[in-house]
Amino acid sequence: MRTLDDLDVKGRRVLVRADLNVPLDGERITDDGRIRASVPTIKALLDRGAKVVVCAHLGRPKGKVNPEYSLAPVAARLGELLGQDVAFAADVVGESARSTVEALQDGQVALLENLRYEPGEESKDDATRGEFAARLAGLAELYVGDGFGAVHRKHASVYDVPGLLPHAAGGLVVAEVEVLRKLTESPERPYVVVLGGAKVSDKLGVIANLLTKVDRLLIGGGMAYTFLKAQGHEVGRSLLQEDQLDQVRGFLDEAARRGVELVLPVDVLAAVTFAADAEHDVVEATAIPADREGLDIGPRTRELFAAKLADARTVFWNGPMGVFEFEAFSGGTRAVAEALIAGDAFTVVGGGDSAAAVRKLELPEDGFSHISTGGGASLEYLEGKTLPGLAALED
Numbered sequence: 395m396r397t398l399d400d401l402d403v404k405g406r407r408v409l410v411r412a413d414l415n416v417p418l419d420g421e422r423i424t425d426d427g428r429i430r431a432s433v434p435t436i437k438a439l440l441d442r443g444a445k446v447v448v449c450a451h452l453g454r455p456k457g458k459v460n461p462e463y464s465l466a467p468v469a470a471r472l473g474e475l476l477g478q479d480v481a482f483a484a485d486v487v488g489e490s491a492r493s494t495v496e497a498l499q500d501g502q503v504a505l506l507e508n509l510r511y512e513p514g515e516e517s518k519d520d521a522t523r524g525e526f527a528a529r530l531a532g533l534a535e536l537y538v539g540d541g542f543g544a545v546h547r548k549h550a551s552v553y554d555v556p557g558l559l560p561h562a563a564g565g566l567v568v569a570e571v572e573v574l575r576k577l578t579e580s581p582e583r584p585y586v587v588v589l590g591g592a593k594v595s596d597k598l599g600v601i602a603n604l605l606t607k608v609d610r611l612l613i614g615g616g617m618a619y620t621f622l623k624a625q626g627h628e629v630g631r632s633l634l635q636e637d638q639l640d641q642v643r644g645f646l647d648e649a650a651r652r653g654v655e656l657v658l659p660v661d662v663l664a665a666v667t668f669a670a671d672a673e674h675d676v677v678e679a680t681a682i683p684a685d686r687e688g689l690d691i692g693p694r695t696r697e698l699f700a701a702k703l704a705d706a707r708t709v710f711w712n713g714p715m716g717v718f719e720f721e722a723f724s725g726g727t728r729a730v731a732e733a734l735i736a737g738d739a740f741t742v743v744g745g746g747d748s749a750a751a752v753r754k755l756e757l758p759e760d761g762f763s764h765i766s767t768g769g770g771a772s773l774e775y776l777e778g779k780t781l782p783g784l785a786a787l788e789d
């Protein structure tokens with residue numbers, strides 16, 4: 395992959411695809427980790443006299459304008475971190491984007507509105523995506539791919555635009571790939587992957603492949619309930635991917651056949667409702683009451699997971715063990731993080747919310763070997779897949 399050093403950016407308009415998908419509480423950014431991680435590349439381009447046009451997505455507005463997902467608060471925070479104004483375009487490729495970009499002087503930066511307001515960004519139809527990509531590419535002369543967290547998406551801004559403009563990988567993408575490559579080459583064993591979080595349907599798919607690579611797979615968070623249900627247990631109103639139960643039964647069989655230890659929760663915190671102050675009890679993972687939802691792993695599971703991490707030499711962790719945003723349901727996530735910090739394995743934590751959890755729980759970031767900005771992206775990289783956003787940056 396070409397890097398920033400291979401591009402002559404002075405006086406030129408450079409489109410930077412960043413991952414600025416940060417957690418928000420209304421308009422308040424609750425963790426700015428991904429914005430901070432994007433700053434060095436943007437700053438390097440500005441210092442070299444480029445006119446920088448940043449584009450990114452926020453959440454999943456599904457091709458429609460929805461003010462809840464506006465990047466405006468992100469523009470303000472990016473400006474604070476850069477120490478200079480960030481011009482914010484009120485649309486993605488419309489009149490506002492064009493005039494904002496045209497007004498840029500060398501060393502100035504603009505942020506476009508949420509890419510996912512445009513149906514072309516995520517379209518499965520190549521022509522529709524290509525048409526939007528051409529409009530986006532028309533705003534700039536060069537392209538820099540730096541949104542590591544989104545490189546697994548075959549989206550216009552990630553996959554198609556680099557085909558239309560001279561391009562390079564940004565420093566964040568280069569650094570992330572370098573660390574993750576270590577995990578794919580010859581990980582020291584035992585190699586343990588811990589999976590949790592809420593993007594269950596997305597991430598169940600990676601398990602088939604991971605079973606061929608790891609020694610142990612610990613499953614917590616919203617991911618666990620589809621496994622418990624597949625084993626025939628009641629999971630009440632917990633997060634569940636009904637349509638993937640057969641696939642999950644296949645994973646359970648495959649793990650047994652391969653001798654991969656697949657470790658599931660033995661107890662959970664079952665709440666009456668999804669709320670910070672929800673009434674809840676510790677229940678057996680095999681007997682969640684029908685009117686309850688599991689919002690965290692229970693105390694025996696915390697101990698079990700810590701024991702299964704104690705002798706690990708390599709660990710990749712994606713996805714919180716519970717709804718860590720609510721104090722009462724953050725214990726499982728804290729326990730896994732503390733077990734990783736206590737051990738001496740090579741530890742990589744990946745994902746927007748997983749990294750945010752480490753910071754929210756005030757755990758030392760240097761307790762981990764690497765904190766990646768990509769969750770789904772890292773997992774798919776570890777599977778050994780060709781990721782669209784990386785393939786597009788190769789020559």
Ligand SMILES: Nc1ncnc2c1ncn2[C@@H]1O[C@H](COP(=O)(O)OP(=O)(O)OP(=O)(O)O)[C@@H](O)[C@H]1O
Nearest residue numbers: 591592593615616689716717745746747748769770
């Ligand atoms: N039992 C659960 N029920 C519902 N939500 C859960 C549960 N456990 C964890 N979560 C939620 O999972 C979310 C994070 O999941 P997600 O899969 O997005 O992880 P991530 O680290 O952000 O990875 P990525 O970068 O791929 O998005 C958190 O907001 C957390 O509240």
Ligand SMILES: O=C(O)[C@H](O)COP(=O)(O)O
Nearest residue numbers: 413415543544746769770
């Ligand atoms: O949060 C992430 O993992 C990335 O920003 C990608 O978001 P997505 O899962 O909505 O494509």
